[in-house]
Amino acid sequence: GQSLEQPSEVTAVEGAIVQINCTYQTSGFYGLSWYQQHDGGAPTFLSYNALDGLEETGRFSSFLSRSDSYGYLLLQELQMKDSASYFCAVMAAGNKLTFGGGTRVLVKP
């Protein structure tokens, strides 16, 4: 089966940098995705890493190390609107998209 581990909650102030780590165990790994979900909303896609390295999209960056079964999402220049839950997800053999438990990010003024 598949399992993903990520911290349950992170608190930071506006303008800070937050790193959300995700470790995974799976067979037939294709790639690691990140999704954002605001309270009461649907998850929305942020990024996908299939190869090792850093992918940057504006204030958000995502990193993957396949050899370490590890990735992270980096949120820079935090804004109040970034307060949300962030989920890592693996696409693996069987094309099952499996999510981690989510990290709740609370941004304070």
Place this chain on the structure above:
Amino acid sequence: EAGVTQSPTHLIKTRGQQATLRCSPISGHTSVYWYQQALGLGLQFLLWYDEGEERNRGNFPPRFSGRQFPNYSSELNVNALELEDSALYLCASNRQGGDTEAFFGQGTRLTVV
């Protein structure tokens, strides 16, 4: 382009009843995923359909079932409802199994009383 649509948005059932939830994927998407999200928790994988067939199933009892229709819309059925089935049920679609980005609907909030 219309997004993933789910109906109904809210559903209240009593214990022992059956619930049917519906999902219409984005036009051109053939894969549909179903997830259960209990309040404040993560997304638990329920079912994956692609090209009309069930491709994978999560660790849920058989009373959770579904199907995908020829137009790629999908239905999730939950029989013999239990109180702990109360959750947000999310549907997601993507272009084909293994496509990197999944698009989610707003979900159906199922409450079992």
